[in-house]
Amino acid sequence: xxxxxxxxxxxxxxxxxxxxxxxxxxxxxxxxxxxxxxxxxxxxxxxxxxxxxxxxxxxxxxxxxxxxxxxxxxxxxxxxxxxxxxxxxxxxxxxxxxxxxxxxxxxxxxxxxxxxxxxxxxxxxxxxxxxxxxxx
Numbered sequence: 396x397x398x399x400x401x402x403x404x405x406x407x408x409x410x411x412x413x414x415x416x417x418x419x420x421x422x423x424x425x426x427x428x429x430x431x432x433x434x435x436x437x438x439x440x441x442x443x444x445x446x447x448x449x450x451x452x453x454x455x456x457x458x459x460x461x462x463x464x465x466x467x468x469x470x471x472x473x474x475x476x477x478x479x480x481x482x483x484x485x486x487x488x489x490x491x492x493x494x495x496x497x498x499x500x501x502x503x504x505x506x507x508x509x510x511x512x513x514x515x516x517x518x519x520x521x522x523x524x525x526x527x528x529x530x531x
Contacts, residue, residue, distance in 0.1 A: 398493040421480065424453030425513040427521055432488075434525035439500055440493035447486040447521065458512045459484075465506040468494030469523065473509060492527045500527045527529075 427447060434443050451457035457478040462471050471488045478484045488507055491501075507521040 403514045420492065421455030422453050422515075423451055423455050423457035423478075423480070423511065423513050425509065425511050425516055425519050426450040427456055427486070427509075427519060430466060430520065431522040431524065434490065434523060436528050437490075437492045437525045439497055439527050439530045443490045443492065443525070445488050445523070447488070449473055449478065449484040449486050451480055451482050451484075453513070454480045456480060457482075457484075459509060460487075461508075461510040463508045463510075465500065465508075466494075468492070469505040469507065471507040471521075486521065488521075490523055492525065493530075497530060500529050502526055 411506050427449060429447065432445055432447070434445075437443055448523065449457075449459075457480075459473045459476045459478075462473050464471050468489065468491045471486060473484055475484055486507070486509070490505060492503075503525050505523045507523070509519040511519070512516060513519075
């Protein structure tokens with residue numbers, strides 16, 4: 396009787412493993428590692444450039460569908476637009492502190508939005524903060 400119970404348990408475990416494997420579809424997982432960069436003090440008119448790794452921590456290709464920013468003073472791109480499972484891309488951001496004129500000084504916060512096929516985070520947000528100082 397013990398042999399029969401062991402066979403049933405083994406068969407049940409085997410069926411469960413097959414079921415879980417069939418249900419476990421691959422999914423991408425966008426991971427920026429950080430959601431904000433502080434540029435510190437920036438002189439009005441200075442252009443700041445940063446690069447941030449974009450990791451696909453999932454088990455399916457991550458497809459970047461769109462990259463946008465909250466203001467025309469900031470531009471951003473992600474390369475490549477398709478990151479394989481376990482792979483890394485780069486978010487490149489450029490902030491023009493003088494885009495709003497010489498009188499636009501003080502604290503600023505700009506956002507970058509990354510739309511992708513990540514089912515848990517279809518739009519990631521990345522922020523840039525800085526203190527814009529008057530030009531000498």
